[in-house]
Amino acid sequence: MTEIFNITLLSIQVSAVATVISLLIGLPFGTWLALGKFRGRSFMLSIINTGMALPPVVVGLVVAMMLWRSGPLGGLRLIYTPIAIIIAQTVIAAPVVTGLTAAALEALDPRLQQQLLGLGASRRQMVWYLWREARLPLLAALMAGFGSVISEVGASMMVGGNIRGQTRVLTTAIVLETSKGEFGQALALSTLLLVLTYLINLALTWIQQRGARRS
Amino acid sequence: MTHLIEFTNFQIKRNERIVLDVPHLSIARAETLAVIGPNGAGKSTFLLALGRLLKPSRGDIVYDGKSLKHWDELEYRRKISFVFQAPLLMDMTVEQNVALGLKFRGAPRDEMHERAGKWMKQLGVAALAKRRAGELSGGEAQRVSLARAFVLDPELLLLDEPFSALDPPTRVKLMEDLSALLKEDHRTAVFVTHNLNEAARMSHRVAVFVDGMLRQVGPASQIKAQPADESVAAFLHELPREPMI
Numbered sequence: 001m002t003e004i005f006n007i008t009l010l011s012i013q014v015s016a017v018a019t020v021i022s023l024l025i026g027l028p029f030g031t032w033l034a035l036g037k038f039r040g041r042s043f044m045l046s047i048i049n050t051g052m053a054l055p056p057v058v059v060g061l062v063v064a065m066m067l068w069r070s071g072p073l074g075g076l077r078l079i080y081t082p083i084a085i086i087i088a089q090t091v092i093a094a095p096v097v098t099g100l101t102a103a104a105l106e107a108l109d110p111r112l113q114q115q116l117l118g119l120g121a122s123r124r125q126m127v128w129y130l131w132r133e134a135r136l137p138l139l140a141a142l143m144a145g146f147g148s149v150i151s152e153v154g155a156s157m158m159v160g161g162n163i164r165g166q167t168r169v170l171t172t173a174i175v176l177e178t179s180k181g182e183f184g185q186a187l188a189l190s191t192l193l194l195v196l197t198y199l200i201n202l203a204l205t206w207i208q209q210r211g212a213r214r215s
Numbered sequence: 216m217t218h219l220i221e222f223t224n225f226q227i228k229r230n231e232r233i234v235l236d237v238p239h240l241s242i243a244r245a246e247t248l249a250v251i252g253p254n255g256a257g258k259s260t261f262l263l264a265l266g267r268l269l270k271p272s273r274g275d276i277v278y279d280g281k282s283l284k285h286w287d288e289l290e291y292r293r294k295i296s297f298v299f300q301a302p303l304l305m306d307m308t309v310e311q312n313v314a315l316g317l318k319f320r321g322a323p324r325d326e327m328h329e330r331a332g333k334w335m336k337q338l339g340v341a342a343l344a345k346r347r348a349g350e351l352s353g354g355e356a357q358r359v360s361l362a363r364a365f366v367l368d369p370e371l372l373l374l375d376e377p378f379s380a381l382d383p384p385t386r387v388k389l390m391e392d393l394s395a396l397l398k399e400d401h402r403t404a405v406f407v408t409h410n411l412n413e414a415a416r417m418s419h420r421v422a423v424f425v426d427g428m429l430r431q432v433g434p435a436s437q438i439k440a441q442p443a444d445e446s447v448a449a450f451l452h453e454l455p456r457e458p459m460i
Contacts, residue, residue: 109301111299112303114266114268114297115303117266118268118292118295118299118373119296119297119315119316119363119367120293120296120367121319122319125319129315132305132306133306
């Protein structure tokens with residue numbers, strides 16, 4: 001029971017940290033892509049949109065090669081640690097948050113920027129109020145980012161190694177139990193993962209809908 | 216009247232095409248200038264350039280004796296206030312919308328409340344203070360948009376067809392209110408319109424743009440009587456015969 005609790009806690013911690021880092025990267029980067037006027041913007045958006053569909057196993061492979069002892073970042077000794085899983089999950093979630101942030105801001109009336117500046121907003125105030133205006137789709141971006149990492153297994157398995165008591169998360173534990181033929185245990189863990197995902201999304205949806213009702 | 220604004224050899228190009236050409240134009244302090252012209256004539260571009268929201272390809276605007284190039288961007292933008300054709304209200308209450316520009320300037324809460332209250336009352340939207348922007352009619356939203364601009368006590372008010380999306384009775388009432396406010400305040404204002412009668416009623420002078428170029432500036436009566444060239448005459452000829460308001 002303690003082991004399941006620890007696995008669940010690690011799953012939440014790893015995915016939450018990866019989502020927060022993705023938000024810290026994706027929110028400013030997506031804003032820059034949406035509001036910026038520069039050569040190569042469409043190309044960068046197409047790269048980000050492709051990144052939104054990155055296969056987790058490919059991310060796992062690349063991150064594992066980077067963190068492998070003989071790899072360029074091998075000296076950091078991060079392979080098969082929770083930090084390695086966080087790195088891989090961030091690579092998966094950051095394009096999702098970036099792409100959806102850009103889409104959310106591009107959906108706003110483009111004259112809103114001019115109106116805010118015309119009322120004397122500084123550039124920073126303008127961006128803050130555009131985020132505020134797009135808060136519902138931005139929350140959806142956050143939910144999509146979290147959803148993409150809490151449920152992935154390939155990257156976590158490859159860079160975390162599914163080590164008992166250290167890097168085992170719910171998804172990798174489910175794979176292990178299934179491979180052992182312990183379907184009952186795998187089903188129980190799957191149910192736990194589903195309930196957990198549901199509760200987190202329920203909370204975020206509640207915040208989102210409360211915002212929608214107020215608008 | 217002294218000049219507040221002066222355009223010199225001002226041009227904006229887009230894809231090598233000149234979209235705005237103002238060889239020379241002065242706007243006096245406390246003057247209301249109407250900007251008129253057919254669709255795509257560069258009226259809104261002119262207003263955005265004046266608001267420093269578009270950069271020139273050539274030339275300069277001198278504001279209060281100093282080139283816009285030498286004004287701090289934010290300091291200059293905080294001297295003006297914009298009202299667009301669409302109200303473009305934020306998803307917040309009417310009072311919060313009206314006080315938004317004051318918030319940008321870091322005004323204390325009490326001052327924001329007091330000044331927003333005064334202008335909501337002046338524009339007849341005080342009863343809607345706690346309503347959210349999405350619940351307002353077009354006329355109410357545009358009044359809120361005007362209150363949001365006036366509350367800032369701007370040196371220069373820029374209005375881009377602020378009444379065009381409204382039904383005629385609301386438009387007439389709002390125009391009368393705005394006209395009275397501008398006269399009472401002696402505020403410098405530039406407003407874009409499609410309607411020459413509206414321009415004649417509300418402004419001291421009218422600037423006519425055709426194909427991005429400033430063709431004529433003068434009192435509405437003079438423009439009607441003596442169009443500067445064929446393009447102005449053709450534009451005036453094509454204007455719908457709207458009754459004087």
